[in-house]
Amino acid sequence: MVYLTRKAEFSASHYYHNPAFTPEENARIFGKCNNPNGHGHNYILEVTVKGAVDPKSGFVVDLKQLKDVMSREVLDALDHRFLNKEVPEFFSRIPTTENLAIAIWQRLAPKLNAVQLHRVRVYETPDLFVDFFGEDDGEA
Amino acid sequence: MKAHLTRRYMFSASHRLHSDAMSEAENRATYGKCNNPYGHGHNYMIEVTVSGPVDDQTGMVCNLVDLDSFVHAQIIERYDHQNLNLLSEFKKQVPTTENLCIAIYEIMKRGFKAAHLDKVRIEETMMNSFEYAGESSRRSLVVREPVC
Numbered sequence: 001m002v003y004l005t006r007k008a009e010f011s012a013s014h015y016y017h018n019p020a021f022t023p024e025e026n027a028r029i030f031g032k033c034n035n036p037n038g039h040g041h042n043y044i045l046e047v048t049v050k051g052a053v054d055p056k057s058g059f060v061v062d063l064k065q066l067k068d069v070m071s072r073e074v075l076d077a078l079d080h081r082f083l084n085k086e087v088p089e090f091f092s093r094i095p096t097t098e099n100l101a102i103a104i105w106q107r108l109a110p111k112l113n114a115v116q117l118h119r120v121r122v123y124e125t126p127d128l129f130v131d132f133f134g135e136d137d138g139e140a
Numbered sequence: 141m142k143a144h145l146t147r148r149y150m151f152s153a154s155h156r157l158h159s160d161a162m163s164e165a166e167n168r169a170t171y172g173k174c175n176n177p178y179g180h181g182h183n184y185m186i187e188v189t190v191s192g193p194v195d196d197q198t199g200m201v202c203n204l205v206d207l208d209s210f211v212h213a214q215i216i217e218r219y220d221h222q223n224l225n226l227l228s229e230f231k232k233q234v235p236t237t238e239n240l241c242i243a244i245y246e247i248m249k250r251g252f253k254a255a256h257l258d259k260v261r262i263e264e265t266m267m268n269s270f271e272y273a274g275e276s277s278r279r280s281l282v283v284r285e286p287v288c
Contacts, residue, residue, distance in 0.1 A: 018197055029198060031205065094199030098143040102194065128204070131144040131189075138142050138191075 003118060004060045005048040008070055010079035013040040014095040017084075038082055043100070044123035045074065047108065049115040061115040073107045097124045101132035109134070144191040144258055145201045149211055151220035154181035155235040158225075179223060184240070185263040186215070188248060190255035202255035210252050215244055237264040241272040249274070 015038045016030035026034045033039070047070055051060045081087055083095040089103040105120045123129040156179040157171040167175045174180070188211060192201045218227070224235035229243045245260040259273035 016199070020197065029203065096194075096199035098145065098194045098201055099199045101143055102141055127148040129146050130201075131146070132141075133144075135141055 001050050002053050002060045003048055003050045004063075004066075005046050006063065006066050006070065008045045008047075008067075008075055009042060010045065010075050011040060011042050012078050012081050012083050013038040014083040014090070015039065016094050016096065018094060038084070041124050043078075044129075045070070045104065046119075046121040046123075047104075047117070048119040048121070049112060050118040051115045061112075065114070066112075069108065069111045073111055074104050077107070078104075097122050097128065097130040098132075101130045105132050105134060141194055142191060143194050143201050144189055145207075145255070146187050146189040147204065147207055147211070149186045149188070149216060150183055151186070151216050152181060152183050153219050153222050153224050154179045155224040155230075156180070157234055157236060159234050179225070182264050184219070184237070186211075186244065187261040187263075189258040189261070190252075191258050192255040206254045207252070210248075210254075214247050214251055218247075219244075237262050237268065237270045238272075241270045245272045245274065 014033075015035055016033040017026050017036065018029075021029065047066070049061050049066065053060055077087060083090045083100070087095070087103075089095075089106075090099070093099050093103075101120050101122045104122065105117065108120065109117045117134070120132045121129055155174075156176065157174040158167050158177075159170070162170060188207070190202060190207065194201060219240075224230050224240065227235075230239070233239050241260055241262045244262070245257070248257050248260060257274075259271055259277070261269060261271045263269045
């Protein structure tokens with residue numbers, strides 16, 4: 001088994017707000033991230049796939065295909081977007097980095113037929129990132 | 141669904157690697173430049189990884205404010221701009237980054253209850269990094285490169 005990671009960057013804005021909370025609760029729990037006008041990040045996405053090395057090509061995956069899937073399924077939908085208002089997953093879910101990693105996994109996993117998705121890592125800033133290993137990760 | 145969240149922090153500290161169980165010559169042979177009696181320092185980069193189910197209401201594994209305030213109060217305040225050799229945990233233990241990694245993991249494990257602690261990783265320099273994920277972990281301590 002060999003693991004291959006491809007990186008990409010996208011920029012997007014978001015804010016954190018739960019309509020089930022009072023304004024005071026939203027402000028207390030989400031702090032500055034609750035500003036309804038939004039704020040933005042340069043997100044770094046790392047997609048790791050795993051598989052056996054093909055004896056003919058020497059590849060785990062054709063990087064061009066992986067790049068195309070990432071561009072089509074993720075970057076085209078998220079780059080330079082207001083996540084809360086333009087990306088359907090976040091009409092009802094808060095666009096935290098945790099939920100972003102899950103949403104990106106769910107966009108990519110069904111499209112990667114020739115290789116298995118291992119990990120989606122999303123950096124919100126250089127000091128904060130989230131890893132998602134799929135629905136079967138552990139008990140939680 | 142379970143996600144793993146990693147946050148990076150930095151502090152600066154000095155140390156000297158020296159073991160009372162070894163002769164002066166053995167210490168010099170074992171620790172090299174790191175045995176300099178006057179000590180030396182590093183900018184330590186700490187990565188703390190926690191995990192848990194993503195809360196439906198908040199979209200979070202844990203609130204970053206809680207994680208940041210714990211790490212700042214219990215770890216950064218304790219180690220930043222200190223001489224590690226003078227701290228109680230290093231009176232009898234050499235303040236290698238292996239031992240520092242374990243000490244920080246233990247502080248996190250004892251006191252931080254808002255999410256499950258996966259691991260603590262420390263970069264001592266750009267060339268050296270260490271990971272500790274507890275006694276029971278298969279990967280326990282991962283060390284890269286000769287250390288100082």
